[in-house]
Every structure is written in structure tokens, then in C-alpha cells.
Amino acid sequence: MAKPAVLTHPESLKRLAGPSEYAKDPANASMSKADKIALYTKMARIRHFEQRCIRIYQQGKIGGFLHLYVGQEAVAAGTISLLGKHDHIITGYRDHGHGLMVGMGMNECMAELTGRVTGCSQGKGGSMHYFAPDKNYWGGHGIVGGQAPLGTGLAYAVKYMGLKGSCFVFMGDGAVNQGAVHEAYNLAALWDLPVVFVIENNGYSMGTSQERSTAHPGCLAKRAEGYGMAWDVINGHDVYEVRAKTAVALKRAHEESKPTVLEIFTYRYFGHSMADPDKTYRDKEEIKGYRENKDPVLLFEQELLREKVLTPELSQKINEAAMAEADKAAIFADESPDPTVADITKHIYWEEDNRGPDTTSRGTIIFE
């Protein structure tokens, strides 16, 4: 039996509709009308990209595992929209939303899913391994929690170089029981590294609920206290709340070079991956409840309609454009060529890809 839950959920989670209490928070009040429309557009683009993926997956064009972000959009949108030049991000395998948020194109993202050479990783990474280092996006990592030490290292590098920046390490609620995450917590706190660990708590580590996977369930962020780190819990259905509370952690990283653990309560509408029939561990009513009452994209749309930032017409236009963009990306992914057999042995070693006066190694490095 799991221990009794000590629930430390944000009060605002109970909110079903109505204005966000964080609308006037400086992190949100500082946004212009255009900023807000841009943020809503990004959330809508994630939603429609992911929904388009489902159809392509069902057509058998996407192999392997496809972990969808539908329902969790406000997490990536709220956090990443705050970041600046020296702020970096890294995440696990549910990585499409973060990629679109940092500015990756739908074409390169979709083509990666269908294994095309035009994909962001030239068809070598797949759904779980998106990368865009030019946009400070360091993946896309397949092993649960394995990215936590890497992200801590990115923050270490930022600090070593004397830059005012941070690294946001995203992970699911299942990752908090991995040793690598705790080792990363310890190092981040011990060395005062500007890391923000973001637990995207969607309630299930694959098909295992928190009560069945985690001692002391109810508040995963609180484990930060064991390492002397600050923490907070956030209603991840309200993008304003995500921004308001994340801004505090970001400031802590920038001003004090101190880490934070944020637990953002969210929900995924589809299975762990498309390989999950989603029939054994939760009922349809639960999903329906979230879809109808707590959908982050709809809630933000309503918010912006109330603020008269959006009109129904503009919203429709934004959504139609996002759908059209996803449709075009699907065609692009379909029509792009595969990598070649010769491509299989490229991008293994920097030295092999960059032979020149600076490369000194010899000998055989790719074997027959």
C-alpha cells in the first residue's frame, strides 16, 4: 500500500473557468497584445501538430514510439516563453511541444517523425530525440531522467562562462524516482547551479499512477527540501500561472544562481505513447473531465477573449492556419527522401565529419 497522500496541489487547480488570478502578475502584465496572441498561436500550433501526428501514425508512417503532448501545452508554452539568450532547455522523450516552442519548424519536426533526411536530426533521432542547439534546445532524450545530469551540466557551463543564464530540465513525474535525477538535484544545489527542474506531472508514469509508483505521493516538488532547494507547485492548465511562478524560479537562477524544482500539474489526453491502448489504468470519464474543464488551450483562448485580445474570428484564423501548417508539414514529411545507406555512418564522430588540419586521429574507426 502506498502511504497516505499529502496533497500539496495549487489551490487554483480547482478552478474550472473564469479569469486567471495570475493575469495581472508582472510576468503576464508585461506582455503586449501581440505577445499574448503569439503565445496562444504557439499553443495552438503544438495542439494541431500533435493531432496531425496521430493520423500519420495511424497511417503507419511514423515508427517507434510517439509520445504526444496534447493537454500539456501550457507547460512548455508558459516556461519557454520566458527564456532569453543564455537560457537552455533539455527534456525527455515527450519533446515535440518544447521543440515547436523554441522555434523549430513543423516541417523538420514532422519529417523527423517519418525518418526523413530533411528531419531535424536527418532521420537519425526520431520522435524522442529532437535537437536544436542553435535555439538552446539540447534534446529530446529517450531514457527517463537521463537528461537531468546533462541539463545540470549545461547550467554548470553557463555559470563557468560567467553568463547570466539557466538551464530548464523538463521531466515527467515518473522521472523523479530515477537515481540520476537525485544526483542532479544534489549537484545543482551543492554547486549553486542555475537550474530549473520542471516536473511535468501528468499523473501517470506510463501506466502506473503516482500512488503505485512513488513513496510520499501528492507532492513531488517537495523532495527539493531534502536538497535545500526552493520549490513550487503550479496549475499547468493555466499558462498565466505557469509564467508567473516560473518567472520567480528563472529570476532565482539569474540573480542568485540557485536551482528550483517546479512541479507543474498537467494531463495528457492520449496514452503514454501511441503504443499504449490507454484502457487499463484510467477511465474515459477522467480524460473527458480534463478535456472539458481544464483544457489549457481553451482556457487561454477564453482568457484572451475576455481580455478582448482575441476575437472568435482571429482565434479561428489562428487555428486554421496551424492546421494548414501541420497539413503542409505532413506532405513535406511524406515527400522528403530517406537518408541513404551511406548516411548511416555519418555523424558518429566529429573528427570523421570534419577532417582537416586540426584532426589528428588515424586508424579505423568505423568497422566492417
Added chain:
Amino acid sequence: MAVISYREALRAAMRDELKRDDKVVIMGEEVAQFNGAYKVTEGLLKEFGPKRVVDTPISEAGFIGLGIGASMLGIRPVMELMFWSFSYVAFDQIVNNAGNIRYMSGGLINCPIVIRGPGNGGTNVGATHSHTPEAILASHPGIKVVCPATPYDAKGLLKAAIRDNDPVYVMENTILYNDKGEVPDEDYIVPLGVADVKRVGTDLTIVAHGRAVITSLKAAEILEQEHGVSVEVVDLRSIRPLDEETILASVRKTHRALLVEENKPFCGVDAQVAYLIQSRAFDELDAPIHRVSSIDAPQIYCKRMEDQQLPDVNRVVREALKVLA
């Protein structure tokens, strides 16, 4: 040219590179204040300060992963593992992350990280501290592995590793740390993937790496003195990349090959070398290839037996005579 120890040669390489490139950071358990569990990093904290020489907690998955992450942004961490045996708790970071990120990103990222430390048996510490993972790690494309046997090679290979833009894993040997040899003071590197003929001969080629080179050189001397056999000893120095041409050239000259390593035999480095020789120099061989490896069991604690579990001079001589028969 100064005569210094293998340990001092490694330290000299790190000192040179710390001076040359301010992105180089030494990191590991006990490397700074304690002066190194095996004193390899002795004095570096005093000379370079705590920003460049950093003590980590006992947390291999954490700090090795941190080093890999930092390397993606251009820091050049030189991470010490107190024993390569401890790499097993950081395996996901060492293999999945350092080894795969370049590939999975379609070449957008590289990890210029060095992980170094002793990876050897023979020190009477039992199975958990006596692993020799060079074959395991070198079997992963994306990773480079070197095993220096002499002070000269230790300095040259470590400097090359630190300047390399890919992950390079340097496997040292605690038993060699006090071995002395001539090492130039001036800057030089031993390029990765270049084997070294440590002894020239005509009748038999011995291929070895790490401390097995030293054992093989002693065996070669006995074979010469007591059996009148001229033995060539090829020191691989680098496991991946592998200098296949030097191995083949030697075998084409002597027509006989004995492969010696301190790994266990199954899928050892020499399994790959044996395949190479039979596939590209089969017609040159006058006798089957023989191997001398560690006796196939977890490392035994008992010192007297461990010395026999590892390839020793007598076993190398005995096996060489079989190849020559």
C-alpha cells in the same frame, strides 16, 4: 628528456592542457583537495584553483552526466573515475548520452569530454574494482578508447584526447603508475589510432595493449634469450580508432600472431583483432592465431591466484611457443 613516472606523465598532460585552454576543467572524486585517490592530479588544485580543479561527490551518474552536458556547450571536462569499474553506475551517461548525442542530433552536437582513470585488475581488490571495460565501451560507435602502456604514451595520448572533439575514454593502469620512462618536456601528442611497434622482430607478432604490452615485452626478451626467437611487439595504444594497418604489416612480416590482453576472453579486444587478421591476412598465416587473456571468471581476490588469472610472462611464453611450433 626527463625520466618521469606514468603518473607524472598524466599529470603533466593535464597541467599543459589546463594552461593551454581555459575551457579545460579537471573534475572527479578526490581530485582536488585530496590530491587524487592515486595522486595523479596532485598539486593541480594549488596551481589552478577550485574553478579548474573540482571535487565531486561520489555520484558518478550525476557528475559524469554533468560533464557531458557541459561539454555540449564547449567546456572540455577531463573527468576522473577513481576506477573504470565505477563507470558501470554511469553507463547510461557514458554510452547513451556521450556516445549517441552527436548521432541522434544528426551531427548538430559534439561532446568533447575525456573520462580517464585506472581500468585494470591485478591489485588484489576483488571483482567489483577490477573491470577492464575497454572492449565493452569500444564496441559502441561514437566512443573512442585508448589504453596507454608507457609514460610517453600516457602523456601524448591524454593530450590528444583532451584536444579531441569526440568523447575519449582513457584507461590507465594503477600498476603502471610508478613505471618510469623518458618523456619530452615540450608539447607533443600521440595521435589516436596509431599503434606503436615497441619491439622489432621477425618470427612472431605479439599484439597487446595496456599492461599486457609490458608483460609481452618481458616475454619477448625470454623468447629471444632462451629460445632464439625474434618477437615483434605491437602496442595498440588506441582501441578505437584501431590501427589495423600496423597490425597487418607486422603479421605479413612474421606470419604468426599471438594476441595478449588483460580482458576476459569473450568478446575481448583481441577477438576483433583476430577477426581482422584472418579476414585480411589469412594467406600470410603459417599458424593459427592464439590468444592469452585473463582466465574467464570474475576477478579473484586471492593475490597469488589473481596473478595467475591475469596473463603473466610464463603463460605468454608458453603460448608463443605453441604458435611457433
